Amino acid sequence: MTDFHLFEAGGVNYLFFPSSARLYQLSKAALGTLCRLSGAPHPADISAALRALPHDAPADQAVLSAEPGDLSAELDDLLQKELTVAQPASAAMQNAPGRNGFHSFSLYLAQSCNMSCCYCWNRGGSFGKPSGLMGEQTAQLVTELILSLAEGSSADKIFINFYGGEPLLNFPVLKQITLRLRQQEARLAKNFCFTVDTNGSLLEGETAQFLARHFVQIGVSLDGRQEIHDVQRPGFNGEVTWERIVANVRAFPNRKLLCLRATLTTLSDPYLETFRQLTTLGxxxxxxxxxxETGYQENPVYQELIVPPERQFEELREFLDYYVDTVSLYQNSSDIPFVSSLMDNITRIRRGNRYTRPCGAGMNMLAISSRGEVFPCIAFVEREEFAMGRADTGSPLSLHQTLADFEVDGQVPCHACWLRYDCAGGCYATHYDMTGHARQPHPQYCKNMKAKAEIYLYAMAQMLKKCPWHLERDSDSPGAPYSA
Ligand code: SF4
Ligand code: SF4
Structure with a gap:
């Protein structure tokens, strides 16, 4: 295996090493020499001038001022150094006896919705089954399960995400669970951090006041411009919703807690334009x-809404060029809108952390349905074969074997992939949807992941040059599960 990756972006050639997460910028001459030395295939498009840029810090850049004659020796040294970097250690959790690693719980408070968005991946939380809300009694059992797991958890912060459907349809139960967990914080010496994903239509009055007081993040779905949002996200009976949601966003008592989330389809404005629209709301x-692509592959309407990958990549590149140029006009990041999903990916690469498992589904995170059934994560809810138990039985939770002992280095085809310590095997739930096997990625999935990773690496290189301070900014992320 040639354990590095060569790619071209923005007219520049880059060299990335998976084990160390170091990124180098290569000149045409360095690229040619490297390909000759290593036998790696020469990328078709070589246009940059020579500069090799190694650095000791992970995923960083610095200048190596080699004369062309020295290149073979320098690159040989570089390969020797990089290719002997130890592979990352397994991420398997070592919990002390009687302890667990759970730190994140998603609760389907409502498997029902008051809107009917055209692309809804879980069909208003119902997954096509009879809809319903979590009852008070179930909520009590769910709360006790969370408390008992939190008590044995090695984490100090426990994230509780209210999900649906539309979770604010069930505000009394949201309040009941939140206050009960809050009450127990001191006894358990834990900090419960509450988040909610809402369509924003009910984010008003007492509900808004309560969330502003107790929650660390409120994700509100809004698809950009009014005309687009109203087509993509109509109310349950086809009514328009943009105006009401925007009024709720504007009136929300603490806008710092809000995160606006847009879903882009073939009906949407491009990425950059949607971003511009959302920034106008403060x-x-x-x-x-x-x-x-997760879920409902068989639905032709849904399929038509998926933006073709090449257009996605083009839009992402256009956006990132604009974003980096705009950010670089500032000296710090405090007033700049933060594109959380993109920046999370870029800063994740920048930190150089290596991962051998994709996520903590079922290991340190759980999702619980409105009926009290426990699943590894929100994407597995209502897939009975992955059910881990029920909140009311008191029996130990059992994790599906496929998710139990995954290690990216032991998994075909991931073990030979240059992105393996970033992607770490990808999303089990997406693989299950696309191939029928939670560990088997679809080739199209891998192609998309790698293309996006090249864009993020390129964006990181641009940011390091033009606005490095923006990479230091804390995303204020409440620790939402990494979603591939
Ligand atoms: S899922 Fe695909 S992109 Fe991700 S590590 Fe495995 S082979 Fe690579
Ligand atoms: S990456 Fe996939 S399997 Fe893992 S938590 Fe996210 S949706 Fe679930």
């Missing part, structure tokens, strides 16, 4: 995601 945390 909310600094913005997240844009393309309507993606």
């Amino acid at each position: 909310v600094r945390r913005i997240q844009l995601e393309y309507c993606h």
Whole structure:
């Protein structure tokens, strides 16, 4: 295996090493020499001038001032150094006896919704089954399960995400669970951090006051411009919703807690334009995601909404060039809207952390349905084969074997992939949807992940040059599960 990756972006050639997470910028001459030395295939498009840029810090850049004649020796040394970097250690959790690693719980408070968005991946939380809300009694059992797991957890912060459907349809139960967990914080010496994903239509009055007081993040779905949002996100009976949601966002008591989330489809404005639209609302945390491929592959309407990958990549590149140029006009990041999903990916690469497992589904995070059934994460809810138990039985939770002992180095085809310590095997739930096997990625999935990773690496290199301070900014992320 040639354990590095060569790629071209923005007219520059880059060299990335998976084990060390170091990124180097290469000149045409350095690229040619490297390909000759290593036998690696020469990328078709070589246009940059020679500069090799190694650095000791992970995923960083610095200048190596080699004369062309010295290149073979320098590059040989570089390969020797990089290719002997030890592979990352396994991420398997070592919990002390009687302890666990759970730190994140997603609760389907409502498997029902008051809107009918055209791309909804879980069909208003119902997954096509009869809809319903979590009852008070179930909520009590769920709360006790969380308390008992939190008590044995090695984490100090426990994240509770209210999800749906539309969780604010069930505000009394949201309040009941929040206050009960709050009451127990001192006894358990834990900090419960509450978040909610809402469509924003009910984010008003007492509900808004309560969330502003007790929650650390409120994700509100808003698809950019009014005309687009109203087509993509109509109310349950087809009514328009943009105006009401925007009024709720504007009136929300603490806008710092809000994160606006847009889903991009073939009906949407491009990424950059949607971002511009959302920045006009005075909310600094913005997240844009393309309507993606998990679930309901068989639905032709849904398929038509998926933006073709090449267009996604083009839009992302256009956006990142604009974003980096705009950010670089500032000396610090405090007033700049934060594109949370993109920046999370870029700063994740920048930190150089290596991962051997994709996520903590079922190991340190759980999702619980409105009926009290426990699943590894929100994307596995209502897939009975992955059910881990029930909140009311008191029996130990059992994790599906496929998710139990994954290690990226032991998994085909991931073990030979240059992105393996960043992607770490990808999303089990997406693989399950696309191939029928939670550990088997679809080739198209891998192609998309790698293309996006090249864009993030390129953006990181640009930021290091033009606005390095922006990479130091804390995303204020409440620790939401990494979603591939
Ligand atoms: S899922 Fe695909 S992109 Fe991710 S590590 Fe495995 S082979 Fe690489
Ligand atoms: S990466 Fe996939 S399997 Fe893991 S938590 Fe996210 S949605 Fe679930």
